[in-house]
Amino acid sequence: MTLPAGWTTRRPTLDDVPAILAVVHAADTFAIGHPDFDAEDVAASLTAPHFDRTRDSWLAIDPDDTVVGWATVDNPTAVGREFVEVYVDPVRAAAVRAPLLVRQLDRVAERAAERGLPSLTVRCAVFAPERDWERALRGLGFALVKRYVRMSRPLDDLPDEPAGPSDVTVRPVRPDDEADLVEFHRIYEAAFGDTPDHEPLTYERWRARIGDLTAWDEWFVAEVDGVTVGALQSSDQALDQQSGWVKSLSVLSAYRRRGVGAALLRRAFARYAEKGRRAAGLGVDLTNPTAPLSLYRAVGLRETQWTDMYELSVPAAGV
DSSP states (O other): OOTTTOOOOEEEOOGGHHHHHHHHHHHHHHHHOOOOHHHHHHHHHEEEEEEEOSSSEEEETTTTSEEEEEEEEEOSSSSEEEEEEEOOOOOOOGGGGHHHHHHHHHHHHHHHTTOOOOOEEEEEEEEETHHHHHHHHTTTEEEEEEEEEEEEEEEETOOOOOOOOTTEEEEOOOOOOOHHHHHHHHHHHHHHTTTTTTOOOHHHHHHHHHOSOOOOOOOEEEEHHHHHHHEEEEEEGGGGTEEEEEEEEEOOOTTTTTHHHHHHHHHHHHHHTTTTTTTTEEEETOOTOOOOHHHHHHOOOEEEEEEEEEEEEETTTTT
């Protein structure tokens, strides 16, 4: 696949962050109806661990010398699969999305060889309006492997929720207590250990990835008879939509279907409402054997959009 006549490519620099952000905003608005990135997200992507912007990323430049496309590889742990993202201005640059993807697949083949692996698995996301992108992926051999559903509920008139089980206590995590954070991490790893795509993280790596948060009061743990059995982690990824976001909900298998998850969610929703958020949301992997759609619907969440994940195994360069 080649670029249209008069179009060029080059590697990005940090000076390109505003131009890249404009492309990402145009792409996100087409795909999901609103921008989902900010300048800090772009800069973080260009400086991520195990990422070399002089080798792992491309910009597409139109004949007017305007940045209209950005392709990048995301794998901050350097283990497991590679996520390839190709953002283009949907009006001006739809034709360059597939050629940029092919370049990224070639780079993934090199990355596999550099890691001494026979191949690497690549994943790309497809949102509902992106039918041309889906056809391009299928044409290159990608196959559908899973669907994520985004769910949301309004908080402007949060109803009185029924009291949770009497033996379940929900409290904020204690960020200054290392033992509390260790326990939070243990619950998360234990709860997600039986999911197909879970990649275990040591406590040290998990703690480093979290960094210094300013919204610890939106993280909660649930206890039964003084034993920690559940944990809820929030994220600020939907703040620009005035929404609280549940990044993960973890309940130990022996305590599922006992009201622990609902108690954690209701506490988080109440906290979001206290802070003036208009809605609460989360994402659900429908291939996750523990995905409790009935629980989410019971606490007022409803499906709002879906994302399909496509996958391809890329042989290492030279294999």
